[in-house]
Amino acid sequence: MSRHIYFRIFGYVATIVLHIGNWYVMGLPKPIHIMADPHIRGYLEMRSRYFTRWTFFLQVFYAVCGLICDGMILKSTNKNYKLPRHLKGFRDTLFAAIVWPSTFLVFTFFWTLYVVDRDLIFPPFLDKILTPLSNHIMHTAIIPIALWEVIFQQRTIPKSHIKNVLYLIFYLVLYLSVLIYTYTEHKRWVYPVFQKIYGTIYFYIVMIFIGLLCIFFYSLQWPLTKRIWGISEKDKKKRKA
Structure with a gap:
């Protein structure tokens, strides 16, 4: 058994504690004068529809899956034990097709717009309820979490990437549907940047x-x-074949 399994378990536990802890802190009751701000109320009303929130929930869900898989390996007395094919396939596909690209999209899209004009992605009124630490946990810490998995989880490069790309496209279309539904319901976009460019070719x-x-x-x-x-x-066998 590779010692990498213990590094993975440490990473999964740290991911769960970090994100759930941050989620708890963000959910603590806010002062009345802050909650009176209509912008704050609007954000809290739609916070479940932010792609960032979807991504850190995905990281937590994947960490739980990873703990289950590694727990099964540690529990087995068979040194050559292998995970059930469908379970391993689900774990690998979830990370490769959804978790990894979503994580890098959140990091890149958020910080690029934040540097250019934070009003496009993270208006100043959010500073009243989200601390810099919470912001970095949601938009920065997600990168080392994803890299940790790549470093300590050996994976086989797929012979074909079509299936994974289709899963990724489905996930993006699903989120786009949520965005459009939110706009239809509230007549405004979750992210200010879309509010500015909607109706244009951009x-x-x-x-x-x-x-x-x-x-x-x-x-x-x-x-x-x-x-x-x-x-x-x-x-190697595929190459020889």
């Missing part, structure tokens, strides 16, 4: 760019995985 350009960016981030993980882990025996 809205569609940005949407297409986000999709292409996610596919780029998906592709980025495999050269990194290969560099860290080298070529697995399964990959």
Whole structure:
């Protein structure tokens, strides 16, 4: 059994504690004068529809899956024990197709707009309820969490990436549907940047760019995985074949 399993377990526990702890802190009651702000009330009303929140919930869910998988490995008395194929496939697909590209999209999209004009993504009124630490947990700490998994979890590079890309596209379309439904329901976009560009060609350009960016981030993980882990025996057999 590789000692990497203990590093993975540490990473999963740290991920759960970090995100759940931050979620708890953000959910603490706010002073009445802050809650009287209509912008704050609007944010709290729609906070479950932010892609950032979806992403850190995904990281927590994946960490729970990882703990279950590694717990099964540690519990087994068979040194050559292998996870059930469907369970391993679900875990690997969830990370590769959804968690990894979503994480890098949140980090890149948020901080790029924040530097250019924070009003487009994180208006100053949010400082009243979100501390800098909470902000960095949601938008910065997610990167080392994803990298930790790549470093300590050996994976086989898929022979075909079509299935993973289709899962990624489905996830993005699902979130876009939530955005559109929210706009239809409240007559405003979750993110201010879309409020500014909606009705122009730039809205569609940005949407297409986000999709292409996610596919780029998906592709980025495999050269990194290969560099860290080298070529697995399964990959060697595929090459020989």
